[in-house]
Each structure stands twice: as C-alpha cells, then as structure tokens.
Amino acid sequence: MPSPSTSSGQTGGLPYDRLGAFCRENHAVLPGAGQGPLAGLTFAAKDVFDIAGSRIGFGNPAWLESHPPAAITAPAVQLLLDAGADMAGKTLTDEITYSLSGQNFHYGTPVNSAAPGRIPGGSSSGSASAVAGGLVDFALGTDCGGSVRLPASYCGILGIRPSHGRVSLEGVAPFTWSFDVAGWFARDADVFASVDDVLLDDESESHTPRRLLYALDAFDLVDRDVADALAPAVEAAAGVIGSRADITISPDGLPGWYETFRVIQAWEIWSNHAAWIGEAKPEFGPGIRERFEWASRVTQAEVEAARIRRGAIVERIGSVFEEGDVLCLPTSPRVAPPVDAPTDELENRVRAQAMSLLCVAGLAGLPQVSLPLASLGGLPLGFSLVGPRGTDRQLLALSQRLMART
Known part of the structure; x- marks a missing residue:
C-alpha cells in the first residue's frame, strides 16, 4: 500500500x-x-x-x-x-x-x-x-x-x-x-x-421508476420563489418518470420530525465523544460549543422517547412508497447564505429550516441525491430525489437522465 x-x-x-x-x-x-x-x-x-x-x-x-x-x-x-x-x-x-x-x-x-x-x-x-x-x-x-x-x-x-x-x-x-x-x-x-x-460494487438491478411523489408539506416549508424556481425540475422529473402524485410525508409536520432527529443525533454524538471532550478539553467555535453543551444534557428518557417516535416515522415513510416510487423535495429551503451572516442565524434558524427537509432520509436511512437543476437570483438551488432504502442505483440512473436533459 x-x-x-x-x-x-x-x-x-x-x-x-x-x-x-x-x-x-x-x-x-x-x-x-x-x-x-x-x-x-x-x-x-x-x-x-x-x-x-x-x-x-x-x-x-x-x-x-x-x-x-x-x-x-x-x-x-x-x-x-x-x-x-x-x-x-x-x-x-x-x-x-x-x-x-x-x-x-x-x-x-x-x-x-x-x-x-x-x-x-x-x-x-x-x-x-x-x-x-x-x-x-x-x-x-x-x-x-x-x-x-x-x-x-x-x-x-x-x-x-x-x-x-x-x-x-x-x-x-x-x-x-x-x-x-x-x-x-x-x-x-x-x-x-x-x-x-x-x-456500491454490487450486481443489483436498477428498477425503472414509475411514479414521482411530490412532497406537498416539504414544498410548503420553503418560500414561494424557491418552490417556483424548482418547478421546472419537478416537471422534468415527472416527464421522465411518466406520472406524478402529490402526497404529505408527515401528517404531524416535518419540524417535529427534525426535533426527533436532533435528540437522537445529540445523544449518539455525546456518547461517542464525551470522554474525549472531558480529557482533551478542546476549544469549540460559536455554534459548535453550544450544540455540544446541549447534547451533554439530553437524557436517557428523552432519547428513548425519540427512538419510539422514530420507529413510527420510519413506518410512516415506508407506507408512502410503493414499488417504483421516487420522492422529490427541495434539498434546501434557500440558496447559500452570505459568509457574514450572523452565527446565531446560521447555526439556529437556517439549520432548523434545512434540517426539517433533510431529516426525512436520515431518519429512515434512505438514499437521497441532490441535483443542480435550479437557481434563484443566479445562485444554485438543489433539487432532491429520495428513494426507498436500497434503491441507490435507481436514483443515480434517474439522475443521469435528468442531468442529460439540461
């Protein structure tokens, strides 16, 4: 080597x-x-x-x-x-x-x-x-x-x-x-x-997508100009796949799913790194420091309750997909913020809004591809495709077809 x-x-x-x-x-x-x-x-x-x-x-x-x-x-x-x-x-x-x-x-x-x-x-x-x-x-x-x-x-x-x-x-x-x-x-x-x-290095076949699922609640979380900028990508994906259905992913609201995600995430991070932090006493920058401090206070009862909620979420997501379905949603609620945006703005409000969209695939272990198929004000804006667990190749094949049309 x-x-x-x-x-x-x-x-x-x-x-x-x-x-x-x-x-x-x-x-x-x-x-x-x-x-x-x-x-x-x-x-x-x-x-x-x-x-x-x-x-x-x-x-x-x-x-x-x-x-x-x-x-x-x-x-x-x-x-x-x-x-x-x-x-x-x-x-x-x-x-x-x-x-x-x-x-x-x-x-x-x-x-x-x-x-x-x-x-x-x-x-x-x-x-x-x-x-x-x-x-x-x-x-x-x-x-x-x-x-x-x-x-x-x-x-x-x-x-x-x-x-x-x-x-x-x-x-x-x-x-x-x-x-x-x-x-x-x-x-x-x-x-x-x-x-x-x-x-990925396997011989699994890439099944042809049959239906595009448009996540109404995900698009409702973003501003109208963001949704409008992504509309041509949605139309292109529906055209390539052949059909579209509008659905609601989370009847309880995606921000609540993010809260479940962040509790489990914090517990696992602190479990992995508490000993090192106690020994090395590292200096953390703004936002990171406060997040670790919060993670250290998450209780066993809180994480156990979050894991129960996660189980229900995974079950809900599984019920949404039928064979051949591909879910679409905004990758991000906005274009990239300025580098001089306040730290509190980036590490709290911007993070929470983005994570309400990003937590879906994370909670259920699903593959998600972000494609550069949109822009707003001359700035990039990602369009995401999410598939059932194990359909990575299907998403990548679909991504190639969509990118070839641009």
Whole structure:
C-alpha cells in the first residue's frame, strides 16, 4: 500500500488551492493504481477518513493533536485508489462535523465558487468547494444530517447520501452510528455514476421508476420563489418518470420530525465523544460549543422517547412508497447564505429550516441525491430525489437522465 506524500511543491504546498478547501496541517496525497474505471480522475477525501500514515483532524486542532496516525487507509478511500483515481488531498470539515454552515472557527471557510461571498455549506465543506471549483473531479464526504446534500445544493454540484450502511464507514471518525453515511460529490453526472459503480460494487438491478411523489408539506416549508424556481425540475422529473402524485410525508409536520432527529443525533454524538471532550478539553467555535453543551444534557428518557417516535416515522415513510416510487423535495429551503451572516442565524434558524427537509432520509436511512437543476437570483438551488432504502442505483440512473436533459 503506498504511503501518503507530504512533499512540498504542487501537492505538499498546495499552490493550486485558491479556495482554502484542503487541509494543511495533515495534508496527504495518494496515487491511484494507474488503471481501472476511475483512472485519470482525481478526488479528495473529507478529513474524517483514515489515510495510512496520516492523522485525522476532524476539523479541530485538539483532535489532530490527540490522535495518532492511521495504520491503514479507510476501505472507501482504498476502493477509489484501486479503481485508478488519484487522491489529491484531505479536505476541511466543520468541527467534529457538527454543523451545516461550512465555516470552521479554526481553519476558515472554503470558497464557494458557484456563489462567491456565500458559505459552501457543511460539514463536507472542503470536499464540495474542491469539486465546485474544479480542483478535483469528485470528492468523498460524510452525511449525518445533510453534510453532503446541503453543500451540493449551495455549491451547484451533484451529491448523494446513500442508503444507510451501503458504503463502508470503517476507518471513518465516528459521529453518529444510526445516521452516518459516506457519500460523494461530482460536477459531471457520468463521473458521479462511475464512483457509484466502485463504491456500491454490487450486481443489483436498477428498477425503472414509475411514479414521482411530490412532497406537498416539504414544498410548503420553503418560500414561494424557491418552490417556483424548482418547478421546472419537478416537471422534468415527472416527464421522465411518466406520472406524478402529490402526497404529505408527515401528517404531524416535518419540524417535529427534525426535533426527533436532533435528540437522537445529540445523544449518539455525546456518547461517542464525551470522554474525549472531558480529557482533551478542546476549544469549540460559536455554534459548535453550544450544540455540544446541549447534547451533554439530553437524557436517557428523552432519547428513548425519540427512538419510539422514530420507529413510527420510519413506518410512516415506508407506507408512502410503493414499488417504483421516487420522492422529490427541495434539498434546501434557500440558496447559500452570505459568509457574514450572523452565527446565531446560521447555526439556529437556517439549520432548523434545512434540517426539517433533510431529516426525512436520515431518519429512515434512505438514499437521497441532490441535483443542480435550479437557481434563484443566479445562485444554485438543489433539487432532491429520495428513494426507498436500497434503491441507490435507481436514483443515480434517474439522475443521469435528468442531468442529460439540461
């Protein structure tokens, strides 16, 4: 297995990284196998994936200092290398991946090339920035509450949250065990699908979609101009699939589903990291600090009640889908906010509104693809397709067809 390069020059010194997307303190590059389905392509990996001989930073200096170099490279990364792709570097993440803004108190905010002066979204901020800015062909990220899907929307690229458990999380810094997935970004639909062929690596057939489900309550959560901007994408998807039905996903309201999600998420995060926080006493930036403080106060009774609610939600979502159904909804309630938006605004109101849409796939472990099929005021706006668990290939095939029409 090749060792990571940390030499100076183009890769080590990162003179091409005009976007601030790559890590510097623990930068590493890895050559691919030189042949295979991804030969000739470059990729980046979010700084949560183990790279043999390199340390994970997890978006926080204290984590970087308190953890040893990895002994082996994470299987998801190794699969891409074995398929011929070259790893250009490790990309920035929000602190401990516990944010959706893309702003890191310690390391800065990667540039959103598609929306200058606006945040890239997080927590897979560097990966999205590197892809949108053309530094790499595709990039790995992780997604718990929306950390691939929201940056994809903000940066005008393709992004996928696969079905829960579909891509290996071995050698990935832990966040939550019941929501985390490894996903990826690309600018090009064919490259996007090529990565799928490597990471999913199975022979399951892609069934033809039969009906587009339009989530009325999801579109009702966004402003009218957002819904109007997404209308052509909805029409295109319905045209490709052949039929459409309007449904309500959550009779109780999607904001209530988000509350269920965030309680379970907080409990799992604190369970994973309380001991390290107590020992390392890391400095967290605004928003992250308050979120960890809240997570530390979630009780066993609260999480048990939330898990019961989650069970009912999963059952409800399962009852919505029939074979061949694909659900559509806005990826985000808005375009990327300005980089100078108040922290409280980004970490509370903007986060809560986005998570009310993003929690659907997370709660049920469903695959979701965000496609750059809309814009508002000249800024990217993602359109999402969600399928039943295990229909990742169906969504990706449909995504290719839709992207080919643009």
